[in-house]
Amino acid sequence: MGIVSLYLVSFVRDTYVANLQASLDKQARFVSDSVSEKGAIIPIAFTEQAEVEFQAFISSIGQITSARVTVIGADGRVIADSLQSPSQLPSQLGRSEVRAVLSQDSASSVGIGSPLDGSFAEEMLYAVVPITSSVGTGGVVGAARVAVPSSQVQPDVNRIIVSIAVAAVLVGLLSVGAGYFLFRHTSRSVRAVAEGANRFAQGDLGHRVAAASSDETQELAVAFNSMADTIRSMLSDMSAESSKLTAMLDTMEDGVMVIEADGRITLMNSAAEWMLGVGAGDAVGARLVEALRDHEIQQVAALSLSSGRLQQAEVELLTQRRFLNAIATPLGGGGTSGILLTLHDLTADRQVENTLREFVTNVSHELRSPLASVKAMVETLDDGALEDGRAARDFLSRINREVDRMNAMVEDLLELSRLESGQQLPSLTPLNLSELVSEVVSEYRDRENGVDFRAFLPQSPAIALGDYGKLRQVLVNLLDNALKNTEAGSVEVSIEAGEGMHFVRVRDTGAGIAHEHLPHVFERFYKVDRARRDGGSGLGLAIVRQIVQAHGGEVRVETEEGRGSTFSFSVLRH
Structure with a gap:
């Protein structure tokens, strides 16, 4: 309505001015015809009496038309004017519209210009037409000019603007009223749908939207309810799968970590926490280089991320005194989506290997001495000491002690083995x-x-x-x-x-x-x-x-x- 009102105001103003100018043109032609009918030959000098009568004639026309009427001679001199004495007005040949009419370049001229005295106090709407002689060849002997102040136009335009504004306000109020009633009619169902959407967003997927009326919102409510059922089913399935995955990860003996392409840790199970000595609360969300200071694990992860291939290495954590087998597997098929880092604890295997190695070493060490002693004494006896009864008995006694020592060691080993395996439980x-x-x-x-x-x-x-x-x-x-x-x-x-x-x-x-x-x-x-x-x-x-x-x-x-x-x-x- 505002845009239409602005257009109407401009259109009405232009139309009103155009109609006024057309009216001034008719009035100017009326003046021209009246002057021609009087038989005045311009610029032949009037007698004093004739000049006074002509001036009165022009003044009367000005009163009738409510406009300023001016008669201009062929030489540009003002012959008569309805408002001022002609002697007070300068020559009008300087005006383009007057020259155009006097020179017969234009049959008439309408427009907006300054007053005849040359001041710029107020713009005038004017119309200028030629005056032709009623005798002879009928040539142009002068010009008739009819003008009104532009201020005279504005009150009429203002009245029109006020009328348009009142109409616009009335139409606007009616539109607001109609819109309000339409809004009241549909707002209840819209609010119900909006409230349901908010409750869905807050996680209440058990809520159902009920539209207040059978309008377009009814279809929207049905769509929201169907979406809630679908999301609820999907979340239930995802929750079950997530629970299974969480339980599986938490019960795994191997450590599992998921590292994104930017090096940030997004998942870490309890086995990885225990192996690395780092809490998941501190590690998840942080970069691997920040959460873990072990250079070998960082290098395995970096190589897998950069190459997009599986990388494997055995690393030793000095602070935890653990041996781990680190396997970095690319995710997403190219390594750009991240890697899955699996940590297998080799500490127990290494300890078993070390224990077995130490056991063999210790048994060999403990048996070497008595066996060497027995062998030396047997060789001595074989070399002839057997003939010496006293020395032979002494050697046999030593051999017997060494054999008892080895036998006791074997018995201790067997008993320790039975105790460790649970084969020989004490009777309480x-x-x-x-x-x-x-x-x-x-x-x-x-x-x-x-x-x-x-x-x-x-x-x-x-x-x-x-x-x-x-x-x-x-x-x-x-x-x-x-x-x-x-x-x-x-x-x-x-x-x-x-x-x-x-x-x-x-x-x-x-x-x-x-x-x-x-x-x-x-x-x-x-x-x-x-x-x-x-x-x-x-x-x-x-x-x-x-x-x-x-x-x-x-x-x-x-x-x-x-x-x-x-x-x-x-x-x-x-």
Whole structure:
């Protein structure tokens, strides 16, 4: 309506001015015809009386037409004017419209121009037509000019503009009213659809949109409800698949990581967290080079991302002391979409290999010495020492001791193997732990070894659940170990009652154990001082640990280098 109103205002103004100019042209022709009918020959001089009458005649025409009427001679001089004295007005030959009419270049001239006196106070709408002589050849003897001020036009134009504005406002109000009622008619169903869409966006896929009327929104509501059903079904399927995948990833022993093309980690399972020592909360979303400082894993991932091919390498994590097999597999078929990094823990395999290697080495070392000794003595006997009865008996006695030593080592190995495999489980029966400790300590006290053996027992008997023979073997092995490390001093055995357990402690005043050896004292064939030939196989403490663990207890060691060691184990109370 605004655009139409602007067009109408411009159109009406132009039309009104054009009609006014056409009216001025008719009035000017009326003046021209009137002057010609009077028989005035311009510019022949009038008499004074005739000039006054002609001036009055022109003034009357100006009053009738409500316009300024001017008669101009052929020489441009103003002959008569309805508003001013002709003597006060300059020659009009300077005006193009007057020259065009007087020179017969134009039959008439209409337009907008300045007043006749040459001032620019107000623009005038004018029409100029030629005056022809009524006698003779009828040539142009002057010009008639009719003009009105442009300000006279504006009130009429303003009235028209006001009318158009009022009409535009009325039409606009009617349009707003009609639109409001139409909006009220359809807004309820639109609001229902909008509310349903918002609830869908918030995750409430169980909500259903009900349109308030059977208009176009009804189809939209049906479409929204159908979309919600489809999305709900898809999300249910995706949630089930995601749960399966999450459960599978969390129960995998191998570490799994997904790394995007820009190097950012988007997935990490619990096995990868444990292997790398990095939490998923800190790693997911970060770059691999930021979350993990291991250069070898970074290099495997970078090569797979750049080449788009599978890369594999065995890496060692020094901080976690782990050996991993890292496999980087490109995703998306080209490596640009990211990689799947799989980490397989080889630490246990390496430990088994190392244990087997150490076992073979230790067994070879332990058997080499007695076998070498037996071989040397057999060769000596074969070279003639057999003829010497005394020397032969001495060699045979040594050979017998070495064979007993090897046999004891084999028996210990077999027993340790049976304990570790669970083939030889202890028979748990109630026993008096105090009597067992007192009996074993008495046996060692009777030996002449320069070491004072003492027992500190509770006042009431300590009744435990265990295998008498196995627990006796534990005490014997611990006392043997204390005796080997205590050349002079004392060995004390004590029993303390705890919550559901009895604790047996064997403390010696020997040389103690260096702290770097503590993690290995219960390993098979491990000897703190390998240079000392004490006849031990290095299996005693390993057997102690296996027997105590089979009884449901724990064995520990506390030591202070130079001041002795304390071995303790626990056994169930009865």
